[in-house]
Amino acid sequence: MHNFFKDNDTKTALEAQYEAQKIAFAPIIFQVAKSMRDLGILETLYDNDKLGLTLNEIAKNTNISTYGVKTLLETSLSADIVKVKNKRYHITKTGYFLLKDKMTRINMDYNHDVNYQGLYYLEDAIKNEKPSGLKVFGNWETIYPALSSLPEKAQNSWFSFDHYYSDTAFEEAIQILLKNEPEKILDIGGNTGKFSIKLAQADPNTHITILDLPEQIALAQENISHAQLDDQVDFIGLNILDHTKEIPSGYDIIWMSQFLDCFKEEDIVALLKRVKASMDKDAYVYIMEPLWDKQRFETSAYCIINTSPYFTAMANGYSKMFNSVDMIDYINKAGLHVIEEIDNIGICQSILICK
Structure with a gap:
């Protein structure tokens, strides 16, 4: 048995507090990262990585308001998805994997389309040993007979996830x-x-x-x-x-x-x-x-x-x-x-x- 996660609890108190805040804000980071990907901001940064882009250039290239772009960029900066030099933004290695890595894309779509709303009810599910979050899709005892009836995006993301790890x-x-x-x-x-x-x-x-x-x-x-x-x-x-x-x-x-x-x-x-x-x-x-x-x-x-x-x-x-x-x-x-x-x-x- 591999001794994974062996370096747990080796951070300083200040580092540990920062990690705790990352967890506290994780849903926001997730949605921002997905928006950066799906709105084309990561793609346009990737295509212009050599020189980088200013805020206004990104807004013009993606047809998104400067307010919207700035909001997403600043959170992305805090999450190591982008970096900024001389007021020009560049995609980071993390941003690259969010954009180009097949496994990351499949995992993100699966969690967004299948799990995100339902995981709000995780505590109820733990207490009752029932899939309490499944009610966001309908009234089923388990998800398996529901697979053919899930909304198209959820169904596609579920099967993409399932098949990727087995195929x-x-x-x-x-x-x-x-x-x-x-x-x-x-x-x-x-x-x-x-x-x-x-x-x-x-x-x-x-x-x-x-x-x-x-x-x-x-x-x-x-x-x-x-x-x-x-x-x-x-x-x-x-x-x-x-x-x-x-x-x-x-x-x-x-x-x-x-x-x-x-x-x-x-x-x-x-x-x-x-x-x-x-x-x-x-x-x-x-x-x-x-x-x-x-x-x-x-x-x-x-x-x-x-x-x-x-x-x-x-x-x-x-x-x-x-x-x-x-x-x-x-x-x-x-x-x-x-x-x-x-x-x-x-x-x-x-x-x-x-x-």
């Missing part, structure tokens, strides 16, 4: 899955079918079954049909949290990608016990999760850890992102054991292969 691992994960030439794979929590499509295209001899909520199955069926893979992929619509339902048997591999982080501990253990009961002696379980203590960089660990409040306030009220110690503990409690761990797949994923 970069797909090619390598598929090679790992196909190493032992499985004939039948059960994709539990197959979501839109994106992974199953790539898996089916990689090996036409592998048959895949996607098991998910009926609402998600409808999306997956549409995508599978569009990819002309109906003969290679089939579907089971099932509420996986109904622990009275058996997991179908007869599969060489049971695959779960960024799926178990959707549930609380007791449901994870109960689900894995049902998976175990469906397995014959030659079957394997492959679990892919972004385990925060297995990251190469502290930045990745930071992003993963800070996804957990989304689960609390918006998704279901009770799940979170894992470290490897907790995940392996759940696996062992279900009567399974990890025979191989493969880390650093894609941006942030680990695969635990279990028997």
Whole structure:
């Protein structure tokens, strides 16, 4: 387990007070940074970085009032998004990443479009173990059946976030899955079918079954049909949290990608016990999760850890992102054991292969 965040509480009192103020004003900084990006101010600074731009030049280039530009620039100056020399503004390295870094853009859109309003109710969610913030989108028990009904921007940002952190691992994960030439794979929590499509295209001899909520199955069926893979992929619509339902048997591999982080501990253990009961002696379980203590960089660990409040306030009220110690503990409690761990797949994923 990596010792991330080991330098906590090493600041002077004055430095710590400043950090506390950054947290206190964080929502304002966030909105200013997003406005700087979306109103084109960061782009025009980037395009003119050699000489920089004056306040009036920025206002003219972006067609925004000098008042508006100055308000955004001064907050951005305090947040190290811009710097000023001889009354001419330049973009900083932080500003560059806000503008050009794909991960930063996806994270910002996700937090703005999906989480921002709902996180106002985080305290209620913590107390009640219910996604109290989800009410900003409608009356659902969890976000998962609501995904196909979310406003377009929220839906696009949710799927962009979800796919970004998993898709970069797909090619390598598929090679790992196909190493032992499985004939039948059960994709539990197959979501839109994106992974199953790539898996089916990689090996036409592998048959895949996607098991998910009926609402998600409808999306997956549409995508599978569009990819002309109906003969290679089939579907089971099932509420996986109904622990009275058996997991179908007869599969060489049971695959779960960024799926178990959707549930609380007791449901994870109960689900894995049902998976175990469906397995014959030659079957394997492959679990892919972004385990925060297995990251190469502290930045990745930071992003993963800070996804957990989304689960609390918006998704279901009770799940979170894992470290490897907790995940392996759940696996062992279900009567399974990890025979191989493969880390650093894609941006942030680990695969635990279990028997």
